[in-house]
Amino acid sequence: MRRPDPLFEMSDATPIYVQLIMLFRQQIGTGKWEVGERIPVLAELSRKFGVARATVRQALGFLEREGLIARSRGRGTFVLRKPAGELWFDVPNSWQELVDQSDEIEADWIDIDAPIRVPDPSEVSRAVLAPHYFVARRVLRRDGVPYLIGTSFIDQRVVDRVGSERLPGPSFYRVLEQARLKVARADQSVHIGTADAEIAYYLQVPLNAPIAVVRRWALDARATLVYQSEGLFRGDFVQIRRRLK
C-alpha cells in the first residue's frame, strides 16, 4: 500500500511527472533541497508521493537536462544550482525602458515555416495597418536559459529605413529608435496561459507549464500600427512591479 504525502495531492489535470517537476523545482528553489546536497533516493521519493519509481525517474531526468541536478552512479543525486526562474524579468510600462532594457540580448531566430497573420489590431481603436510588415520570431535567452518566444511585426517601411541587415543584432525597440520612429501611443496587455507543445519545446518547460503572454501595440502620430508583438514568457521568469504611490 502506498501512503502518499497528504500535503501533496495529485491532480488529474496535469501529468504526474509534470507535477513532480514543478514540486522538485520548488524544493530546490526554496532551499529545502540545498545546492551541493544529496536529495532523497528514488525509493523514498516514490513512497513519499505515492507514485511509481519510473515517474520519479522521469521527473528527475527532466531536471537533470535542465542542469539543476546531476546523477552520479553509486553516490546519489545532487543539487547543482537553483532554478534560473528566480531571476525575474521585469515587464516595464514605459516605452523608453523597453528600449534601454534589452540591449544585451541573446537570441535565436526561429524559422517561420507557415505564414503568420498580422494579429487583429481591433484591440487598439482606430489603428491603421501598414501596407507590409516585417515578421520575426525569436527565442531570447538569459544565461543560456530560454525565457521568451517573441513574435514581432514591424512596419516594413521602418525596417527599410535602417536596413534589414541591422535587425539580427540589437533589440527591435532599439532598431525602431534608430529609425527615428516617434511612437505616439503604445499599449500592452498581459495575461496568463499554458505552454502548448511547441512553446514547451522552445522554452524547455513542461507541457502546460504556466506562461505569461505579453502583447504590445505601438502607433505613430498618424495612428499607423508600426509595431506589434506577442511575447510568450516562462511564467516563473517574469514579474510586473509598479510603484502605486
Added chain:
Amino acid sequence: MRDLSRDLVPIYLQLITIFRRFIMSGQWPLNEQIPTLEELSAQFGVARATVRQAIGFLEREGLLARYRRHGTFVIARPQRDSWYTIPTDWAGALKAHDGLEPEWLESRRASPLPKAFHPGTELGSAYQLIRRRYRHDGVPFLLESAYLDVALYRTLGAERIRQTPILRLLDTTPKLKIARAELSIHVGTSDSETSTELAIPLNAPIAVVRQSVCGDGKAVIFQSEGFYRGDVVRVIERMKVGV
C-alpha cells in the same frame, strides 16, 4: 519545426495544444479553411493519421468542422468574455474590489508573521490577518490574505473593514500618512489549499498579486497577497511614451 517525437506526451495530444492556440490566437481565423492534412503533416513532420486524430478531437470539441471536398474550417473561437483586469495604479487599486462578492474566511492575529513582500520595506510587530475569498460573476477567483497593522485594525474597527476595501479605508483616514505603496505580480501554480478554495486543479496557473503600503518610512502598515485564477485575469496598460 521541432521534433515532437522526442517528448513523452503522445504526438496527437501535442498537436491538439498547438492547433488550439492557432484557433484562439486567430492564426487560423474564424470561418476560414485551415491548411490541408498534407500541409500540416509536412509542417510538423508527423503522419497524416496523427494530424487527422488531432483534428478529429477539435472537431468533437466544436472548434473545427470538416466538409467533404471543401476542407476543414474553423467554426468557433473560444472567447473569454468575463476578464477581470488587475489594476496597476493607485486609483485603480482603490476600486479593485468593486463589483466582487467577498466571503469572509477568517480574521485573527497573524502568527507567525509573514515576510515583507517588497525589498526596502520592513514589518512591524503585530498584524491582523484577514482572509477572504472573492467571486466574480459567481465564480470564486481570488483568495486574499491581508495583513493590517494591529493598531490600525483597532482604530478602523472590524465592521468598517468588512464593509470597505482596506486600501480605500487607508486612503481616506485623516492624518494617516502613506509614504509609498507598491504592487508586484507573478505567475505561479496553485497548491492544494488554493486549488480547493478556488475549485481549480492542482498546479493550475495562477496570478500572485502582492501589495504593500508603508506609513512613515519603511514600516509596512498593510500588505496583501492575492491568488487569482490565472485564466480570468489580465493586465492592460497604456504605456508611457515620449519624453
